[in-house]
Amino acid sequence: MVELNGNSRVYGIFGDPVSHSLSPLMQNMAMQSAGLDAIYVPFRVTPENLSAAVGGIRSMQLGGVNITLPHKQQVLPFLDRIDDDASLIGAVNTIVRCEDELVGFNTDGLGFIRSLSEDLVFDPARKKVLLLGAGGACRAAAVALLRSGVEELYIVNRSRERVDCLVERIAPTFSEQQIASYGLTDVGYLQALERADLVVNTTSIGLKGEAIDFCPLTKIKASASIYDMVYSPVETPFVAAARARGLEAADGIGMLAGQGEEAFFLWFGVRPENGLMKKCLQHICEKMNS
Numbered sequence: 001m002v003e004l005n006g007n008s009r010v011y012g013i014f015g016d017p018v019s020h021s022l023s024p025l026m027q028n029m030a031m032q033s034a035g036l037d038a039i040y041v042p043f044r045v046t047p048e049n050l051s052a053a054v055g056g057i058r059s060m061q062l063g064g065v066n067i068t069l070p071h072k073q074q075v076l077p078f079l080d081r082i083d084d085d086a087s088l089i090g091a092v093n094t095i096v097r098c099e100d101e102l103v104g105f106n107t108d109g110l111g112f113i114r115s116l117s118e119d120l121v122f123d124p125a126r127k128k129v130l131l132l133g134a135g136g137a138c139r140a141a142a143v144a145l146l147r148s149g150v151e152e153l154y155i156v157n158r159s160r161e162r163v164d165c166l167v168e169r170i171a172p173t174f175s176e177q178q179i180a181s182y183g184l185t186d187v188g189y190l191q192a193l194e195r196a197d198l199v200v201n202t203t204s205i206g207l208k209g210e211a212i213d214f215c216p217l218t219k220i221k222a223s224a225s226i227y228d229m230v231y232s233p234v235e236t237p238f239v240a241a242a243r244a245r246g247l248e249a250a251d252g253i254g255m256l257a258g259q260g261e262e263a264f265f266l267w268f269g270v271r272p273e274n275g276l277m278k279k280c281l282q283h284i285c286e287k288m289n290s
């Protein structure tokens with residue numbers, strides 16, 4: 001345990017609820033391993049207290065915080081500056097305090113791309129990728145995939161209106177790349193599923209062990225990979241079904257570690273020990289399973 005003193009810097013996470021968050025464990029472990037005089041604390045911040053809590057980053061001189069549900073979108077108006085991609089995504093998961101200025105970033109997309117590379121050895125450049133969902137996590141993944149040079153991006157969501165809004169929002173920034181949106185019953189969705197090199201679950205389905213009944217894995221080509229942003233101590237049903245079909249598949253643990261590593265880098269300007277955050281998360285999952 002780090003020995004706190006008058007100069008120790010304080011970081012943290014704002015969320016409601018926040019008690020389930022794995023970030024304090026992995027961030028504190030990484031700070032300690034890097035020999036930093038810093039600590040990372042969970043703060044339960046209710047929606048009505050968000051503005052005051054963000055003000056507290058300034059008044060109490062916190063180094064920075066992560067932002068989790070339900071505040072990732074609502075926090076934007078309280079910040080001084082927002083990174084271009086976080087602005088395009090419309091959500092912030094990391095705040096950095098530079099003197100009195102609070103700057104918002106979104107590291108979810110970068111964490112996702114890192115995890116694709118590490119867990120599936122998948123490089124999105126010139127590939128065709130299908131995203132299931134159209135929420136905040138999907139927006140972060142879509143922007144990161146397009147920045148990484150994906151050739152065709154298909155986004156499929158239950159609510160057609162929501163996915164159309166998403167595409168309308170991001171398409172002008174990526175006019176050279178093809179982006180298509182589909183509802184769950186569109187024929188075009190099944191055709192896109194057959195073409196995709198990577199299929200990603202960005203919906204919340206699977207958090208409670210539910211299967212995704214609208215994604216027929218038999219349509220997916222044998223060389224394609226599956227990524228499930230949902231993470232849980234046990235194999236998610238989507239990952240289990242994909243592996244049973246012989247497809248390469250990974251869950252969202254690597255993305256959670258990756259977004260944390262990117263936040264750490266924004267705060268401290270150095271990278272945490274390679275693989276440490278992921279090892280920490282895997283260790284917690286093993287403990288929860290035993």
Ligand code: NDP
Nearest residue numbers: 133134135136137138158159162202203204229252255256
């Ligand atoms: P949102 O609430 O913003 O979006 C949820 C999405 O899931 C929507 O597209 C919604 O569709 C869809 N959905 C939910 N239930 C169903 C259903 N029964 N049938 C079809 N579609 C459904 O959530 P987020 O985008 O913030 O998060 C999504 C998931 O990503 C969560 O599980 C979260 O834990 C995970 N995540 C993982 C991270 C990681 O580091 N691994 C980081 C961030 C998120 P509709 O629009 O029609 O309602």
